Amino acid sequence: MSSGAEKPRAASSASRLAAFDYAGLALNIAGVVAGITIWWVLTASGAVGLPRPPDVLSRFIELAGNGQLLRDTAASLARVLAGFLLGVLLAIPVGFAMGWYRIARALVEPYLQFFRMIPPLAIIPLAIVTMGIEETPKIFVIFLASFLASVVATYQGVISVDRTMINAARVLGARDFTIFRRVVVPASTPFILVGVRIGLGSAWATVVAAELIAAQSGLGYRMQQAQLYYDLPTIFVSLFAIGILGLAMDRALQAIERRLTIWQERI
Template sequence: MSAPTKTARQPDREARAHAPDFQGLGLNFVGLVVGIAVWWALTASGAVGLPPPPDVARKFVELAANGQLATDITSSLARVLSGFLIGVILAIPVGFVMGWYKVARSLIEPYLQFFRMIPPLAIIPLAIVTMGIDETPKIFVIFLASFLASVVATYQGVISVDRTMINAARVLGAKDLTIFLRIVIPASTPFILVGVRIGLGSAWATLVAAELIAAQTGLGYRMQQAQLYYDLPTIFVSLITIGILGLAMDRLLLEIERRLTVWQERV
């Protein structure tokens, strides 16, 4: 009797997963409006020494009109995407190997935990000395931040798979490859996608420091230049742009997660 019930519920779950959340979007908009209103009120009252929203908006239009903002966005996106994608592509197989093979886990985990304790920003001096001052060290630092977050989540996903399902599959005659493809990977997918989202956040968080390495363009570089002249509107434009780009990419990953894990119960 349980199988028909599960089958009947599946279309409902898929419909809920693919349906737009208008209530959530509405609340997001309300939160945005309230946040801007509070920011404007605080700057108007002189309670904080920050630029008001109109000044930031004018600076945004100015930087967009002269092409500087587009150049900075392109440079920063190229660095973040390169480091992030390389990190995730390498982290997922390494995490699977660590979770599936105890020998590999014992060999790799000490190095993994060691490097996790070292902030990626602390690697910058070493990266400059060994890789120069071109794009390679910038991408490497971002890669390291993304890799460490993603590999731990993947590894945790593999070791968290219900052993009962694996043992049942073996009793039914399934080979290791079949178990890995049909049980381990699907059950690990939510962990992997959470790790990918955390890795994306780590990549953006590392961007500003990575662009300390002799950059000539980029949102982080623009913030550092604006700091020298106490140009707060430019700093705010770069901060807000990083936040918007990061949020858009995170929402894209969240949508991918919903489509790949429609079998999960969601609140």
Template sequence: MEEVPPASAPDAAPSRRRPTGRARSLGLNVLSAVIGIGIWWAFAASGFQLPTPPQVLFRAGDLIADGTLQEDVVASLRRVFIGFAIGVVLAVPVGFLMGWYPVARGLIEPWVQFFRTIPPLALIPLTIVLMGIDETPKIFVIFLASFLACVIATFQGVVSVDRTLINAARVLGAGDFTIFRRVVVPASTPFILVGMRVGLGSSWATLVAAEIIGAQEGLGHRMQNAQLYFDLPTIFVGVISIGVLGLLMDRALLVAEQRLTIWQERR
């Protein structure tokens, strides 16, 4: 019987693999952060009235050591999360109603467009008069910022659904509820998630102004107090903390978007 030659062993030195897209993107992100810190340091060293990165780092260490930064982060996160969550929970069904039923669109859309032209910050005096200075007005203005962004995105997602898909489902005998659940909702999901990301950014952008309303803790409150004493390192700690927290929450939504829309063709 003829002996079968053994399979050739793999090369001892494996060929170098090209970095994956995720690794390349992470590397570019790190490089961008290093370049940004370098530019910041160069501006501070050249005479601009800016604290250097070590000064900000030492100030952050002091705030962490006495527990101030942790308390402010928890307070701001709680306000943003509650306001954002309420905004999304209400915006999605309202957006679906506007997109699916012409009567609902005619009744609701003018009000949505009306309030979109009014910055949530402009409503702060009104919320103070109507709601006092406790947590309610702070959460309300954050809710309004996230709601308006998400409801428009959801509405646009519904009206952008390909009519061919809906007509094909009707030909196959699907009712309105089945079409809505199996066609409209999946097709609108990418729009909803984009609206959530925009709404999250609006929530964080509104936070500092919202914490003007009688707040005793929070990143915005800490930055406003630091402004009175020209404490630039503390202001920078607050700005960087908001940016990092917002970035992490946005990345979490991006991961959810990739998993929920895995069927969608990407570049």
């Protein structure tokens, strides 16, 4: 009888979750429509000196039609992915080593805290002087921004693991490697994924700044060129492209996070 009663409750919970997802999507769409409406009203009334939505849409169609938007988007996206993935792939093992081994923590932490206090954007002039004006300095500063955000989150996740769980595993006879794999890694995964999401935002912010300083392509470069001619619609198109790409990548990371932390209770 109890199992039969649990099935309707489980189905009811699933239906409520689905209803919540649809409601959240509807609210997202409503918020976007409201924002565009307010933007349209303000620009039509002359209250703000911004281009109207139809002007931005027209420029988007023009840039998409001649392939310029696709080329700039591809250039920026390639830089972000290269620097971001390199940063995350190095940050996770370094963060685990710092959190698990005191010697590694003592050796690495001073450098980590030092470079955290220096904005990655301040490294751009030095990177250009030492690495040239090709892709290497741009990818390096993106790597640095992503690495610093992800390594701190990973380190914090490891040292935040409940010592009671580790001690209980030791009492049951688990070795260090088993404890690390079965206790530390799962418990620190939410911290790691939060750091990865922060690193993704830092990567996009850094690539735009890098392209503003030294680039011949990319969305940041396109905004700089549009600024010279006071071409606000082109600037808006580039901003929207960055925002939409960043949002899509962040949603993908959220989906991965939900899959990897399915055991975690959520509000």
